[in-house]
Amino acid sequence: MRKRELELYFGPQHLGMVGNFSITLKVEGDRILEAAANPGYLHRGFEKLMEQRTWIQNFPMVCRMNVVEPDSMEMIYSMGVEKLAGIEVPERAHYIRSIYLELARVGSHLFGLWAYANMLGFDTVAQWAMYHRDLILDLFEELTGGRVYHIYIWPGGVRRDFPDGFEEKIINTLHTIGSCVPDYDAAFFNNRIFYERAKDIGKITREEAKEMGATGQALRATGMKYDIRKVEPYAAYDKVPWNVPSREDGDAYSRVWVIRDEMIESVHMIFKLIDKMPGGKVYNKIPNPFKWNIPESDAYVRCESSRGELGLYIVSDGGDKPYRAHFRTPSYPHGLTILEKVLRNASIADVGNIMISLYVVAPEIDR
């Protein structure tokens, strides 16, 4: 029989696709010969819009760049503005920021687990993950008033202190989620089907990962414990001891296990941070936002979002608005460079598997 090449559009309307993203595949039978990532379905020009809004007006916008985990976007923008304007943050706010960001990381990983489990057909596990994410959203709702977009971190600290008894609520919620880890393990992580579907799929070596600019789970699954929280500690991440989970094989199986281990590590970290939390104020006063000019300068800041290195190159021309803001989102190299490479020679059934295990989030690429 003569073999034929076909062009196949995987997404944006496809059952295996999560998010507004598409991949154009060139296939022969079930084998992928070539893959071209095709982003842009969610491009909103945020970086251009930011140039026309004042420093403080940009907060409701930056968080919308990443639907799954908006909190690290608030953090990186705050870090950028604080660095340009030379604003100090009180000690207690550092702790609150860390706790808040780790909660967001757990929520984001549960969302990621939902997508991954759903794609592999583990619908029950997916529903558990979605339910547990909702418990974390309840905490956010009480703290900030918003469930998905919080706009909680501001330059100079956080918007307000924890309400009374909020620490116990965090601990109770995390215990509720943590008590289900054995169920998750039995139903999903130690399940033979997950192993068979994910082992040796989408494999990259450490050298390849470094060459292609990988960070986050994609890199940590190859054995390198590269994590900005350790490399260049910000907030209160250097105040408590914690480990960077990693695996050796660099395949989808390892990446999903790293995600699981990270959730558990984050929960432990939150407990330690709550124990050590100092008192005091939670924000330093900033100048009047309507008359706030930041001196002419530029800066690059970075933090660890739930997917890898999140960076911001921000330029001020001495005015009341950013002159240029450019975000380095982790999904950019993961979803465009690495995805195209590892999809070569994969089978069509594994496209969603590889993409979600690389934790590609489309709004982050498009911005």
Add this chain to the structure above:
Amino acid sequence: MELFKKKIESAFSGVRVSIPGRYRMVINAGKDEVISILNFLKGEGYNHLGIISCVDWPGEGELELVYIISAYMRDNDTYDDDCKANIILKTRISREKPEFATAINVFENAEPYEREIHEFFGVDFKGHPRLTPLLLEREYEIPPFRKDFDTRKYVEEFFDKIPFVENEDGQK
């Protein structure tokens, strides 16, 4: 960092190096030297290209390309000073005829960043294998992220073409 600053200055005569803060270094280089500096930095262990950014300075008639380079850890679990460092490499190119050499041969993940800059700022990267549209759906006369792109005018021209729906009284 001080030692490394001297090393760069001795290797490349035309660069200006400054250290604005701990673990931060800014290199201002001429546009012909950038690719060889990137190669040099990679050879010295700064092997992680964070981002390539572009800033439009219409007053000076120039576009500024910004390469942000840091280092992965040398072994797998030690966080030494090198991996804390961020090097910001800047160069300026003409705004009228924006052409530049591609960095794909040095850093593989430069490809999507250069595609994005081509689309948003109109910079032509020589040697880039596919400078096709990445995020936008149509081409623009003025690349949209340049400062002289009038967003309001564009919106009015483009979207006002859709006729208003009139109700029974003929009111819009």
